[in-house]
Amino acid sequence: MRAFGAVLASTLLASAFLASTVLLTGATPALADATWSPYPIAWTTCPDDPDNPGVPDGECGTLRVPLDWDRPHGPSIGLAVARHRATDPAHRVGVLMADAGGPGTSGAEIPLSPGYFGAEVEARFDVVGFDLRGTGNSSYIGCEIPDAAPDNEPADRARFEALRAYDRQVVTDCRARNLPVFDHADTAVNARDLDAVRRALGEDRISFHGASYGTLLGQQYAERYGDHVRAMVLDGVIDHSVDLEHFVGDRAAAVDELFGQFTAWCAATTTCALHGRDVLATWRQAQVAADAMPFPHNWLRDRVHQDMRIPDWDDVGRVIADTAAGTSPMRAEFVYNYTSIRLAVVCQDFDLRMPTFARYAAMHAEELRRSPIMRGSTIGHDEATACLGVAGPPANPPHRLNVSKAPRILLLSSRYDPATPYAWAVNAHRQAPANTTLLTYEGSGHGAYRRTPCTRAAVDGYLLTLKTPHHDFSCPA
Incomplete structure (x- = not known):
């Protein structure tokens, strides 16, 4: 066990x-x-x-x-x-x-x-x-999911089709390894x-x-x-x-609301690594710096989201400050089979199908509208895009x-x-x-x-x- x-x-x-x-x-x-x-x-x-x-x-x-x-x-x-x-x-x-x-x-x-x-x-x-x-x-x-995945926030139709082809292969291989x-x-x-x-x-x-x-x-x-x-x-x-928009959008709005709680805590807590600084400006600076680091896409948001679940406001402050300064390492997270089993469970419990780039773009626009600070929730976005490769309607519809x-x-x-x-x-x-x-x-x-x-x-x-x-x-x- x-x-x-x-x-x-x-x-x-x-x-x-x-x-x-x-x-x-x-x-x-x-x-x-x-x-x-x-x-x-x-x-x-x-x-x-x-x-x-x-x-x-x-x-x-x-x-x-x-x-x-x-x-x-x-x-x-x-x-x-x-x-x-x-x-x-x-x-x-x-x-x-x-x-x-x-x-x-x-x-x-x-x-x-x-x-x-x-x-x-x-x-x-x-x-x-x-x-x-x-x-x-x-x-x-358990599935073997390749590390070199396409960006799951595709900016155009070609990149969307590349992501969908990748996800389709991942699901096909995962299903074959874990039948019945x-x-x-x-x-x-x-x-x-x-x-x-x-x-x-x-x-x-x-x-x-x-x-x-x-x-x-x-x-x-x-x-x-x-x-x-x-x-x-x-x-x-x-x-x-x-539905799809609320599956992703409600989570996106929730992380922005929670970031507001962190900002208020930091303003009132002298031990916060960002105390006395413009938290939102430093967060934006950290996001730019994180995108330039040789770590997986969205690693910074993933880590902050993990801290928010506890919540561990001390670590949120430290990681934002360190990343903005260009010195933050990526923390290894405990891994179980969530990224594998969600393909068989979440993708069948919710209708997350996005057959076209236009459908994806509408979902992503709503996500960003509701989450201008955090740019969305990684768990909601990642689950929705992972299900791009699942064929047919959900077995257990919402x-x-x-x-x-x-x-x-x-x-x-x-x-x-x-x-x-x-x-x-x-x-x-x-x-x-x-x-x-x-x-x-x-x-x-x-x-x-x-x-x-x-x-x-x-x-x-x-x-x-x-x-x-x-x-x-x-x-x-």
């Missing part, structure tokens, strides 16, 4: 379709699910992992599920599952499933990493996680796997905590299996209803949220989140006002649950008691 701490940090701080009418409306699951039954999971002691010693009483196992849920008795694949039993079994509430998103992080490592949830939650829940298809020890999707799971890894499929885990555990209802991209797994599970949900927390909300069968769901978002914008949480809440409550963390960074005692207490109290206000509320920064 990959080290959970590094993977989770890169996700929470880094840190896509032709589905049936049944899924889109949240109606009764397809008959295929009912004709298949899981074998119980054979739990064993988890293998040693020197990078992640975890907890001594963690349990690991494998659940075999249909490769194609529409052919439930055809070929199957194995999902790595892990569990940490409630430490106070006499007062056990039930099972809490968790997913940290990515896509690409190992859900099976969450139960083996003590302290992710509050102590009382860990005392009263069996915490269970599984590696989604293509991640960790569940048919890991590559064609069966979108989030709607993962939601059916999640219910298979529930059934294998013998639970009628589960609680669920999803962070970042894991919030889409929770939403799609609640749409299809809402009557099997006891409680659900979605932290750093993905909006599955967004749609408005319909969780009418689910109980009250607690949505969390930081006010200034550069990866899953606050606007996405607000829009998801508007789509399901009858049974969602929005908790706003009035601060910065990606993910809210572990930020303050206020956010922890709100989430833990809801999971334990199912009590949460029907009105929206907030926690201070």
Whole structure:
């Protein structure tokens, strides 16, 4: 297993379709699910992992599920599952499933990493996680992506066609290396796997905590299996209803808003490397200097975006000051298989197709309009352009949220989140006002649950008691 701490940090701080009418409306699951039954999971002691010693009483196992849920008795694949039993079994509430998103992080490592949830939650829940298809020890999707990629901000039609040809070859090679799971890894499929885990555990209802991209797994599970949900927390909300312009543009606007928070912090903080200077002017100078350095395109924005997820304002100030002076090195970032698995997941969960340069140019113009300071969000732009090489419509098309069968769901978002914008949480809440409550963390960074005692207490109290206000509320920064 990959080290959970590094993977989770890169996700929470880094840190896509032709589905049936049944899924889109949240109606009764397809008959295929009912004709298949899981074998119980054979739990064993988890293998040693020197990078992640975890907890001594963690349990690991494998659940075999249909490769194609529409052919439930055809070929199957194995999902790595892990569990940490409630430490106070006499007062056990039930099972809490968790997913940290990515896509690409190992859900099976969450139960083996003590302290992710509050102590009382860990005392009263069996915490269970599984590696989604293509991640960790569940048919890991890994691709060889060439370093010499064309500029993914093409200035004309010829460069756009060169980028599209490159992306098409990358997707073709990646798919060939990772068949058959590559064609069966979108989030709607993962939601059916999640219910298979529930059934294998013998639970009628589960609680669920999803962070970042894991919030889409929770939403799609609640749409299809809402009557099997006891409680659900979605932290750093993905909006599955967004079109291309909002998928990219909302993130672009969010990073500019967050840069404003950095500017205000720097003006008030004497230890900021840019304190007393014109921050915007120095940032523009740094961007010009970065473009002339022999590093990958957009490396400076990538690094600042990563820092914003934490947020690490000290490092933002230092890297801008150093780069403007011509001395900033590029920092090596932790790498998991996000750049590979997004081709099989994100590109099938969202309609990011751009068949012409004119379509790309319109998207990019909107991105720049909404983000004049940061020149857009690298995560949104990179995901959209990476999907240029994916053929056909998305397998799991975006749609408005319909969780009418689910109980009250607690949505969390930081006010200034550069990866899953606050606007996405607000829009998801508007789509399901009858049974969602929005908790706003009035601060910065990606993910809210572990930020303050206020956010922890709100989430833990809801999971334990199912009590949460029907009105929206907030926690201070």
